[in-house]
Amino acid sequence: MRNDPTVKIIESDFQAWMGDIQARIESALGRLLPPAHTAPARLHQAMRYATLEGGKRVRPLLVFAAGELAGAAPERVEVAACAVELIHAYSLVHDDLPCMDNDVLRRGKPTVHVEFDQATALLVGDALQSLAFQLLADHRLADEPRAQVEMVKALALAAGSRGMAGGQQIDLESTGKALTLPELEFMHIHKTGALIRAAVTLGAACGQVDAHPKSSLDRYGKAMGLAFQVVDDVLDYDSSTGTLGKTAGKDSRQGKPTYVSTLGLPRARELAGELRTEALAALEDLGASARRLRELADFIVLRKF
Numbered sequence: 001m002r003n004d005p006t007v008k009i010i011e012s013d014f015q016a017w018m019g020d021i022q023a024r025i026e027s028a029l030g031r032l033l034p035p036a037h038t039a040p041a042r043l044h045q046a047m048r049y050a051t052l053e054g055g056k057r058v059r060p061l062l063v064f065a066a067g068e069l070a071g072a073a074p075e076r077v078e079v080a081a082c083a084v085e086l087i088h089a090y091s092l093v094h095d096d097l098p099c100m101d102n103d104v105l106r107r108g109k110p111t112v113h114v115e116f117d118q119a120t121a122l123l124v125g126d127a128l129q130s131l132a133f134q135l136l137a138d139h140r141l142a143d144e145p146r147a148q149v150e151m152v153k154a155l156a157l158a159a160g161s162r163g164m165a166g167g168q169q170i171d172l173e174s175t176g177k178a179l180t181l182p183e184l185e186f187m188h189i190h191k192t193g194a195l196i197r198a199a200v201t202l203g204a205a206c207g208q209v210d211a212h213p214k215s216s217l218d219r220y221g222k223a224m225g226l227a228f229q230v231v232d233d234v235l236d237y238d239s240s241t242g243t244l245g246k247t248a249g250k251d252s253r254q255g256k257p258t259y260v261s262t263l264g265l266p267r268a269r270e271l272a273g274e275l276r277t278e279a280l281a282a283l284e285d286l287g288a289s290a291r292r293l294r295e296l297a298d299f300i301v302l303r304k305f
């Protein structure tokens, strides 16, 4: 199968699509972030440092893939994708702070609090989060105003105490403890899964999807959200700092309960594969327009960084 030339063509087509979206997001974020020399320059420089030139842009890719399924206008999808990526970038800046994971390396560069200072890193997170919501208010993203308000709500829920921020709280409280599998799943679904799921929802909301594909998409987003953090746990254990661009092996050093500490490496890997199967099953009836979502399921689970 790996030697089948068709597989290679499909793979290189996906790589090209991914490269185009990543470049598009880089340029859109560069335009939408405040210029580096606008006062207060230190904060704006740090916001740009935290957001630009780095990261796989998985969440924007999911927004675009779901937007494609929904026949959405790319200019709308681009704004929604930037909003989700800004929330993600903010979450990384705060996640790395000494009061949280105390990391010094992110996306192959010193973390924001190391390059700037802790107070600036705190404000970078605050300002990136506000900018995300400003974008959703500044641009027309859905035909119906009500649908656009729903998008704001979906992102707010995913970022807040019943989403990412809540999951991060559970993460902090769980450090040094062993969690049961349901507890671990609850934590991961919140700290990482919620924003991934929202990326799919927002992309689809930029276009038109009926109730049935909408629930299939949500099933896909839920499976991918959990799979993403399972793979992150596996890579932390199994990869190197050079490959990841962030410090490897820190979960076990910091006593974080992960899928690897709870299930062991082989079973954690197997679970990521099962979640990929579940995500692909959710897309079964959706036809050719779900192609990028399928390819992203493979990318997210099979990635090496």
Ligand code: IPE
Residues within 6 Å of the ligand: 054, 055, 056, 057, 058, 088, 107, 191, 192, 228, 229, 232, 305
């Ligand atoms: C890392 O996310 C943090 C988690 C939520 C697991 P990514 O692996 O998407 O980080 P970047 O954006 O590619 O740097």
Ligand code: IPE
Residues within 6 Å of the ligand: 091, 092, 095, 101, 103, 164, 168, 191, 192, 232, 236, 246
């Ligand atoms: C972070 O999870 C999830 C976020 C909400 C940022 P991790 O703490 O495992 O992410 P990394 O490994 O530092 O990227």
Ligand code: MG
Residues within 6 Å of the ligand: 095, 101, 171
């Ligand atoms: Mg963390």
Ligand code: MG
Residues within 6 Å of the ligand: 095, 096, 101, 103
């Ligand atoms: Mg971390």
Ligand code: MG
Residues within 6 Å of the ligand: 232, 233, 236
């Ligand atoms: Mg991690």
